[in-house]
Amino acid sequence: MGFFSKSSDKNNDSDQDKWKDKYLNLLDAQDQTEKAFKVEQELLCKTVVRLSFAASGVDPQLEPYLERIRSHIKNGVDSTKLKTELEKFTDALSRLKSASASNHQEQGSDVSLLFDFLLQHYTSDKQQQNLNLLKKSCQPLDDPKRLFSAIAKIIDAEEARPVDNEPDELANEENQAYQNLIDPVFVSAQLVQLFEHIEIPEASTQKAQIIKQQLTSQGATLSFESTMDNVISLLIEINANNQPKQQDIDKFLNHISDQLTALGLAVTDSGIALMDASFSRSKLDQSVSDQMNDLQNRSSSATQLEPLKQAITSHISQITKEIQEHKQKEAVQREKYQCQLEELSQKIKTMESETGELQSKLIVANTNALRDTLTDLPNRLAYEERLKMEISRWQRYHTPLCLVVWDVDYFKKVNDQYGHQVGDKVLVHVASQFTKYIRRADFVARFGGEEFVMLLPHTNKHSAIKVAEKLRSLIEQSELTTNDTTLSVTISCGITQLFKGDTHETAFERADQALYRAKELGRNQCCIL
Structure with missing residues (x-):
């Protein structure tokens, strides 16, 4: 009886533990689901906000709805209010689409009226054929520039054909239209001012004077295009003359940069040589000090004279050998260091000379830049x-x-x-x-x-x-x-x-x-x- 009672108690405890585990597992699963829901909710809110910003500027009528949607999301998600705002936004969007469709229909009727007018006024066979083809193929005025460009080509193809014996008249008309758009007198005056302020090489001075006369003469407008060609040619010539100077300066600066780099490397090598010499001397001092300490210890503990003599002789020989080796290395390093110093000194002298030349060139260039080439007065x-x-x-x-x-x-x-x-x-x-x-x-x-x-x-x-x-x-x-x-x-x-x-x-x-x-x-x- 007691045995069965104990077994029953154990079964009950086991069932309770199972239900307890299930309950805890369900709590964990619910907690994870809530976290996942919060993450998804935040992601959806961010998506809605970003989409609302992306839609900004599409139409001014939509802006208040987008602003209210963003405000609801920022202040906390209220499903009922958010749903209401989204429905209002959807209605506004539908009204805009309906208005856009009606506009397209109106544009379609406008295009039809436009082609009716064109077909009445341009009656050649080719124009009629091309206009009918364009009318069938074109969409409502979604891209009016392309439509009007195509119409202009169709009209101009027939009406703008020049007669064989009238090229000069057409050229004169084009030239007159060109002059109506641009004031040659104003442009000429501005170019004269330009030539007054830029430095003109001696080789181009005569050409510049001729162009100045062309720009200021009464008949300049008759050959305005050819005068402009001459101006461009002169400017290209001046630029070509200045390029070698700039290349020389760049070359010289690159040379100075290379020399500075070599100078820096030489200084670095000298510093390394000094560090090596210092390290070698420290090593010798340490070796001599160790051997002297060893001799001192042996002398204090020696009981026989002969072994002490041998130890002293051995240490003195070793110290002498190390000192000689150090002197030899130091002599080699000193000679190498002396050569580096001489080379470094020579490089510095060369750089000083070249720097002096550069200074003189810069002074001359600065003086020229501040002088008027014609009058030699300051500019x-x-x-x-x-x-x-x-x-x-x-x-x-x-x-x-x-x-x-x-x-x-x-x-x-x-x-x-x-x-x-x-x-x-x-x-x-x-x-x-x-x-x-x-x-x-x-x-x-x-x-x-x-x-x-x-x-x-x-x-x-x-x-x-x-x-x-x-x-x-x-x-x-x-x-x-x-x-x-x-x-x-x-x-x-x-x-x-x-x-x-x-x-x-x-x-x-x-x-x-x-x-x-x-x-x-x-x-x-x-x-x-």
């Missing part, structure tokens, strides 16, 4: 650098500073009547007068074309007008003779003094206005503003 770039310095000094020390803008009178007439070569001589003449009579503290530069600028530091407007009038009078009294013709050259200028709060732009604008007033009053005079 606009040099003026801008000097201007920064003078304005900084004026702001710091509060000393007066004046700006003068000069312009050669009737310069265009000189170019038109005598040619650009004479015009260039006029500019050189004016520049030489400036250089000859300008004060040492003053600065003058060619600003561009027939315009010059002058900076007068430590000079107020009353003194500036005296300086300017003196220069104007000297140039008026001087004479320029060229090609057996004596020219009287006059100049006008506008003057302004810089005041607190001024910038270069505001001061230059005032000086330019003063120059304009001098021109209006008859030229050959100075005005101050």
Whole structure:
């Protein structure tokens, strides 16, 4: 009886354990399912948000719906509200599709009307045939550019056939249309300004002068295309002339880089040699120290003289041998190190020489870059650098500073009547007068074309007008003779003094206005503003 009772209790315990395990397994499975559900829910929410962003911009009417959907997802998923918003979005999308379909139908009717009109007006057999084929094959106005391009080709194929004896008339019409689109006079003036500001090689100077005359002559518009071809040819020639200079600079810089690399390697080798020598000496010191310690220990513990003598003799021989070997290695290393130092010294001298040459070349190049090749005056770039310095000094020390803008009178007439070569001589003449009579503290530069600028530091407007009038009078009294013709050259200028709060732009604008007033009053005079 008791035996069966115990067996029954054991079975009950076993069943309970099984149910307990099943329950725990179900809890684990439910927990994993919930985690998986959360991951899927987050993924779906991210997908909906990203799709809503992707749909943004498709149509303004959809934007409020997309915004509300994103807002619901960000604030926590509420299935009922989200479902409502999605249904509203679906309805709005359906309305847009219906409207789009009706638009397509309207476009289809528009295309039909367009072809009816074309078939009535273009009645040749070929045009009728091609238009009918295009009408059957084309879709509603999904791609109007392609449709109108095809229509234009069909029409032009019949109507734009040139008559054999009219090529010159068509060319003239095309040339006239071309000139209506582009103003040759404006383009020519801009190109002349370009040639005034770029450095032209001596070999191309004559060609550049001829092109300038073509650009400024009255008949330039008659051969505008050929003149443009000449301009392009000249620019290519200038570029080809500058390329060897750039290649030489690149080659020289590469050479310097190689030498610096070799120099760095030599220094590294010298450092390694010094480390090896130091390591070898430390090794010798350690060996001698060990052997001396061994001798000291043997001496203190020796009981017989003969073994001690042998040990001392052996150690001394070993120490002597190691010292000799070290001296030999050190001599070899010293000789090698001396050779490396001499080689390094020679490389440094060579680099110093080449660096000096490069410095000289750079100084010359910088000087050329800051000089006007025609007048040998500082150019606009040099003026801008000097201007920064003078304005900084004026702001710091509060000393007066004046700006003068000069312009050669009737310069265009000189170019038109005598040619650009004479015009260039006029500019050189004016520049030489400036250089000859300008004060040492003053600065003058060619600003561009027939315009010059002058900076007068430590000079107020009353003194500036005296300086300017003196220069104007000297140039008026001087004479320029060229090609057996004596020219009287006059100049006008506008003057302004810089005041607190001024910038270069505001001061230059005032000086330019003063120059304009001098021109209006008859030229050959100075005005101050």
